[in-house]
Amino acid sequence: xxxIKVGLLGFGTIGTGVVKLLQNNGELLAERxxxxxxxxxxxxxxxxxxxxxxxxxxxxxxxAMSILDDPEIDVVIELIGGYEPARTFVLRAIxxxxxxxxxxxxxxxxxxxxxxxxxxxxxxxxxxxxxxxGGIPIITSLKENLCGNRxxxxxxxxxxxxxYILSRMTHEGEEFATVLAEAQQAxxxxxxxxxxxxxxxxxxxxxxxxxxxxxxxxxFAAIHSEGxxxxxxxxxxFADQFGYRIKLLAIGKRHDDGTIEARVHxxxxxxHYPLADVDGAYNAVRVVGDFVGPVMQxxxxxxxxxxxxxxxxxxxxxxxxxxxxxxxRTHGLGCHPGQLRExxxxxxxxxxxxxxxxxxxxxxxxxxxxxxxxxxxxxxxIASMVQPERHEAEAVPIVIMTHEARExxxxxxxxxxxxLDIVREKSxxxxxxxxx
Amino acid sequence: xxxIKVGLLGFGTIGTGVVKLLQNNGELLAERxxxxxxxxxxxxxxxxxxxxxxxxxxxxxxxAMSILDDPEIDVVIELIGGYEPARTFVLRAIxxxxxxxxxxxxxxxxxxxxxxxxxxxxxxxxxxxxxxxGGIPIITSLKENLCGNRxxxxxxxxxxxxxYILSRMTHEGEEFATVLAEAQQAxxxxxxxxxxxxxxxxxxxxxxxxxxxxxxxxxFAAIHSEGxxxxxxxxxxFADQFGYRIKLLAIGKRHDDGTIEARVHxxxxxxHYPLADVDGAYNAVRVVGDFVGPVMQxxxxxxxxxxxxxxxxxxxxxxxxxxxxxxxRTHGLGCHPGQLRExxxxxxxxxxxxxxxxxxxxxxxxxxxxxxxxxxxxxxxIASMVQPERHEAEAVPIVIMTHEARExxxxxxxxxxxxLDIVREKSxxxxxxxxx
Numbered sequence: 126x127x128x129i130k131v132g133l134l135g136f137g138t139i140g141t142g143v144v145k146l147l148q149n150n151g152e153l154l155a156e157r158x159x160x161x162x163x164x165x166x167x168x169x170x171x172x173x174x175x176x177x178x179x180x181x182x183x184x185x186x187x188x189a190m191s192i193l194d195d196p197e198i199d200v201v202i203e204l205i206g207g208y209e210p211a212r213t214f215v216l217r218a219i220x221x222x223x224x225x226x227x228x229x230x231x232x233x234x235x236x237x238x239x240x241x242x243x244x245x246x247x248x249x250x251x252x253x254x255x256x257x258x259g260g261i262p263i264i265t266s267l268k269e270n271l272c273g274n275r276x277x278x279x280x281x282x283x284x285x286x287x288x289y290i291l292s293r294m295t296h297e298g299e300e301f302a303t304v305l306a307e308a309q310q311a312x313x314x315x316x317x318x319x320x321x322x323x324x325x326x327x328x329x330x331x332x333x334x335x336x337x338x339x340x341x342x343x344x345f346a347a348i349h350s351e352g353x354x355x356x357x358x359x360x361x362x363f364a365d366q367f368g369y370r371i372k373l374l375a376i377g378k379r380h381d382d383g384t385i386e387a388r389v390h391x392x393x394x395x396x397h398y399p400l401a402d403v404d405g406a407y408n409a410v411r412v413v414g415d416f417v418g419p420v421m422q423x424x425x426x427x428x429x430x431x432x433x434x435x436x437x438x439x440x441x442x443x444x445x446x447x448x449x450x451x452x453x454r455t456h457g458l459g460c461h462p463g464q465l466r467e468x469x470x471x472x473x474x475x476x477x478x479x480x481x482x483x484x485x486x487x488x489x490x491x492x493x494x495x496x497x498x499x500x501x502x503x504x505x506x507i508a509s510m511v512q513p514e515r516h517e518a519e520a521v522p523i524v525i526m527t528h529e530a531r532e533x534x535x536x537x538x539x540x541x542x543x544x545l546d547i548v549r550e551k552s553x554x555x556x557x558x559x560x561x
Numbered sequence: 562x563x564x565i566k567v568g569l570l571g572f573g574t575i576g577t578g579v580v581k582l583l584q585n586n587g588e589l590l591a592e593r594x595x596x597x598x599x600x601x602x603x604x605x606x607x608x609x610x611x612x613x614x615x616x617x618x619x620x621x622x623x624x625a626m627s628i629l630d631d632p633e634i635d636v637v638i639e640l641i642g643g644y645e646p647a648r649t650f651v652l653r654a655i656x657x658x659x660x661x662x663x664x665x666x667x668x669x670x671x672x673x674x675x676x677x678x679x680x681x682x683x684x685x686x687x688x689x690x691x692x693x694x695g696g697i698p699i700i701t702s703l704k705e706n707l708c709g710n711r712x713x714x715x716x717x718x719x720x721x722x723x724x725y726i727l728s729r730m731t732h733e734g735e736e737f738a739t740v741l742a743e744a745q746q747a748x749x750x751x752x753x754x755x756x757x758x759x760x761x762x763x764x765x766x767x768x769x770x771x772x773x774x775x776x777x778x779x780x781f782a783a784i785h786s787e788g789x790x791x792x793x794x795x796x797x798x799f800a801d802q803f804g805y806r807i808k809l810l811a812i813g814k815r816h817d818d819g820t821i822e823a824r825v826h827x828x829x830x831x832x833h834y835p836l837a838d839v840d841g842a843y844n845a846v847r848v849v850g851d852f853v854g855p856v857m858q859x860x861x862x863x864x865x866x867x868x869x870x871x872x873x874x875x876x877x878x879x880x881x882x883x884x885x886x887x888x889x890r891t892h893g894l895g896c897h898p899g900q901l902r903e904x905x906x907x908x909x910x911x912x913x914x915x916x917x918x919x920x921x922x923x924x925x926x927x928x929x930x931x932x933x934x935x936x937x938x939x940x941x942x943i944a945s946m947v948q949p950e951r952h953e954a955e956a957v958p959i960v961i962m963t964h965e966a967r968e969x970x971x972x973x974x975x976x977x978x979x980x981l982d983i984v985r986e987k988s989x990x991x992x993x994x995x996x997x
Contacts, residue, residue: 146709146852156776157708157896254706260853262698262706269705270690270698272593273582273873340592399859402835416582417696417870420860423835424853434853437709451887460593 127160129444132192134214135204136169136185139228139255141176142433143202148178158441160448166192193217200443202436203227212236219243219251224447226439228255228432233457234329238342241457250446250453252439257330258283260431261424262438263410267337268459274414276338280561281375281410282403283330285426286314286321287353291361291371292404298358313406323352324373324389331375335387336458338412339379340466343387347470351390360483360555363524366511367481369393370401371555384469386476393481393557399423400561411561419561474533479508479557481526482535484542485550488521492547496523499545503538505530520549526557563596565880568628570650571640572605572621575664575691577612578869579638584614594877596884602628629653636879638872639663648672655679655687660879660889662872664691669893670765674778677893686882686889688875693766694719696867697860698874699846703773704895710850712774716997717811717846718839719766721862722750722757723789727797727807728840734794749842759788760809760825767811771823772894774848775815776902779823783906787826796919796991799960802947803917805829806837807991820905822912829917829993835859836997847997855997910969915944915993917962918971920978921986924957928983932959935981939974941966956985962993 133140147154147164155161165184172185192198193214201218203225205211211232218225219240227233233240233253244251254264258281267276282288286308293304305322308314320326328350335343353373364371374392379385394401399421403409408426413419425431446454458465486492497507508526527535539552569576583590583600591597601620608621628634629650637654639661641647647668654661655676663669669676669689680687690700694717703712718724722744729740741758744750756762764786771779789809800807810828815821830837835857839845844862849855861867882890894901922928933943944962963971975988 142852150709150711150851153711153776154709156900159897159900260707260850260856262702262856265706266698266702269878270701270874271696271870272877273586273590273870275586275589340589399835399838402838414696414870415586416578416866416873418861418867420696420698420858422856422858424856430852431854434707434709434850437852438706441708442705445890446887449887449890451882451885451890454881454885454887454890461595464592464595 126155127448128163129160129200129447130163130165130198131200131202131440132195132198133164133167133202133204134189134192135206136167136171136176137204138429139432139436140167140204141178142429143204143436144178144180146433146437154441158444158448160444162440162444165198166195168192189214193221198223199447200224200226200440202440203229204436206231208232208235215240215251216243219247219249222247222249224249224443225251226436226443227251227253228436230256230326230329230333234332234345237333237336237457238462242462244453245456245462248452250443250455251457252442253333254439255432255435257333258408258410258422259424259426259428260434261408261410261422261426262435263422264333264337266422267412268455271412271414271417271420272459274416277379277413277415279334279338279377279410279412280400280558281330281334282372282400282408283375283426284321284327284373285406285408286318287327287373288403288407289313289405291353291373294356294358295361295370300358301354301356322354324350327373327375327389331377331387331389334375334410335377335385338377339385339468340458340460340464341385341468342465343470347387349388349390349473353391356391359522360553363483364393364481367526368396369557370396372400374558376558384471386471388473388476391555393555394561395559398561474536476532477529479527479529479559480535481524481555481557482539483553484523484548485520486523486547487519487549489547493523495545495547496542499541500538503534505534505538562591563884564599565596565636565883566599566601566634567636567638567876568631568634569600569603569638569640570625570628571642572603572607572612573640574865575868575872576603576640577614578865579640579872580614580616582869582873590877594880594884596880598876598880601634602631604628625650629657634659635883636660636662636876638876639665640872642667644668644671651676651687652679655683655685658683658685660685660883661687662875662879663687663689664868664872666692666762666765666769670768670781673769673772673893674898678898680889681892681898684889686879686891687893688878689769690875691868691871693769694844694846694858695860695862695864696870697844697846697858697862698871699858700769700773702858703848704891707848707850707853707856708895710852713815713849713851715770715774715813715846715848716836716994717766717770717844718808718836719811719844719862720757720763720809721842721844722754723763723809724839724843725749725841727789727809730792730794731797731806736794737790737792758790760786763809763811763825767813767823767825770811770846771813771821774813775821775904776894776896776900777821777904778901779906783823785824785826785909789827792827795958796989799919800829800917803962804832805993806832808836810994812994820907822907824909824912827991829991830997831995834997910972912968913965915963915965915995916971917960917991917993918975919989920959920984921956922959922983923955923985925983929959931981931983932978935977936974939970941970941974
């Protein structure tokens with residue numbers, strides 16, 4: 126039986142999962158594949174810690190180059206994460222004619238153009254199913270099965286940490302800071318959770334989904350991204366009253382004029398939508414194609430085992446080609462990098478959507494007239510209003526749901542409203558998606 | 562730009578969708594693929610009706626052999642459906658070295674072994690993404706991305722007609738016969754709906770899912786299959802009271818002893834499960850793998866456009882290989898037919914699950930004691946009981962939810978209970994799945 130030789134860069138959580146999967150299911154993989162996958166070397170700076178899986182000490186090395194430059198190795202799996210040295214290593218692997226599997230969304234979101242072009246030139250493949258949605262096979266589905274479609278939109282719940290925090294805020298009424306602290310203690314959130322809770326990780330993943338759906342090399346800096354740290358349980362309760370859940374949503378849309386939207390922010394979605402029920406550590410992606418209509422995929426978005434499943438799926442795909450003496454079969458974003466379009470991303474100020482607005486004001490007649498007057502001046506019309514809690518305290522909340530309005534107008538109106546002396550706190554907005 | 566030449570067998574609804582997709586999105590497909598797909602001939606017995614798409618009359622033929630035996634044609638798409646002449650045509654295409662795309666679940670469920678073996682011998686591929694779940698890419702996901710996993714279970718809502726009928730019975734309280742008649746008038750159900758409503762179509766699809774998940778050539782006759790025609794709105798209401806929805810569910814499980822379950826029947830699933838919300842024309846599949854955990858996919862299960870999306874996805878996959886001068890890349894059920902196992906399907910009598918039992922009895926003291934006594938004699942213990950409606954009429958319903966019990970025992974108990982003179986109607990059972 127033929128053998129495919131694999132080198133692994135990065136022996137952290139996911140790397141350990143990959144080793145475990147190859148060990149536990151090795152016979153099954155060989156049967157399905159008609160060849161054997163042999164992990165010949167693992168590089169990590171730490172080659173002494175016990176990861177709970179048995180590996181022959183002889184295959185561990187702290188020298189990544191000994192993998193990248195080994196002519197025997199067919200496939201390199203990059204699980205180091207971050208920009209450098211991952212970028213240098215991946216480019217070196219490509220230069221040496223190796224097939225590459227990576228789970229590194231940050232790297233591909235920022236350096237995808239360089240990496241995919243290098244791979245196309247060299248005739249090798251860079252697969253990255255594990256970079257988006259953990260075990261959910263959305264990347265391959267977009268690249269292969271659904272590739273007959275012109276995509277209209279893609280929506281994703283893509284960060285497990287945020288979704289866990291929002292789920293607990295929703296179902297237990299707790300505040301953000303409390304849940305985050307507990308999640309950090311339990312190991313569900315990083316010690317420095319900035320990338321997760323501020324939406325950066327989700328934006329990295331959206332960059333890849335938008336690239337695949339719309340055939341474009343998106344400039345990562347053009348993605349508007351906001352996190353969940355300023356959400357309050359009060360907003361979640363109001364959302365519930367109006368029939369919505371709040372999710373950190375990655376949103377990609379393509380308009381008929383050829384511009385696209387690419388944005389990440391807390392979003393209110395109707396409770397009865399399937400995405401609204403995606404809770405805890407689960408991720409989900411929903412795409413709408415012109416022929417297939419809506420397709421949703423749902424699964425564990427992170428974790429050692431689910432991510433290892435995606436990495437090994439990619440490894441098997443590459444091995445399937447190699448065992449038949451065949452080289453690259455697909456390109457990074459689904460077509461040759463030369464075919465990718467430069468599509469203009471709509472500036473956030475030009476986005477049109479519905480809004481939830483929460484004002485904190487003194488409890489006095491005329492307040493609503495003042496606020497609605499300013500909204501009206503900015504072409505923002507009100508769909509519904511609620512002022513549910515009448516406290517003894519001086520400050521009371523007023524919540525307004527708008528019809529469709531332009532972000533620029535909403536921001537200008539809020540700025541003006543926040544200068545009124547009846548307003549006690551900076552006003553909050555949450556964008557609404559009623560048409561997923 | 563290189564061209565891949567395609568022949569289409571069957572110019573019905575899905576065939577028309579495929580022609581429309583190739584026309585509307587042809588440029589996009591060529592960009593993504595780096596080659597052109599050219600539909601060179603369409604065979605159908607009816608070559609004169611207007612399908613609403615423009616095709617050059619010169620490519621229409623009533624002679625399928627002129628496609629199958631044309632050495633110029635690279636890929637044959639079979640959309641005739643049914644066993645013959647589809648089987649003969651597909652085998653002929655394989656014999657002539659053509660790649661094949663088919664949406665024909667009936668054919669593959671019964672003759673898959675013969676067809677996939679012939680393809681393996683000839684070194685061509687037979688892809689069938691459109692055969693299960695319409696636009697949902699579950700076949701490829703199982704064969705490729707998730708193939709690192711040992712699968713434990715697969716559950717599917719796979720028949721749009723049944724799901725539409727059950728959704729209307731659930732949400733509008735209507736009876737089966739009424740909804741079916743309306744669905745037939747509206748064109749959502751066939752004039753002869755037997756294959757759909759009696760679960761045969763779902764069982765065909767389950768045979769393919771079980772084959773892929775567990776690496777086996779399942780004997781179609783071993784799949785226990787029941788339809789939805791005996792369900793009443795009363796059962797749906799009782800299910801709702803207990804926190805359940807009723808779906809026609811395809812169930813595949815693998816046990817540690819190497820036996821599998823493969824069964825199709827109306828099934829009560831907890832309302833809060835994602836599958837419970839899959840309504841109307843939507844299909845969904847949920848698989849659980851040892852590494853990936855649960856993955857669910859959801860989309861339109863049928864219809865011209867969604868199914869065409871799946872057919873063209875397969876066509877693109879084959880073209881991707883052909884354009885690189887490469888032959889077959891995968892085998893029908895995910896591994897070489899010689900590697901498939903013969904796994905024993907548990908007889909229905911040996912299946913263990915929970916049950917909903919509905920008895921119709923006279924309204925008289927001692928009735929429950931008689932029924933529960935017989936259940937107890939058959940090792941069936943009661944989890945809860947309800948006797949909610951007290952009519953003036955002589956016959957009243959008694960509903961019992963059981964703990965786990967063996968089908969054989971339940972059938973024996975019901976047979977005995979139905980002979981009691983206090984029982985007024987044949988008793989009903991619905992199986993429950995609490996652990997998807």
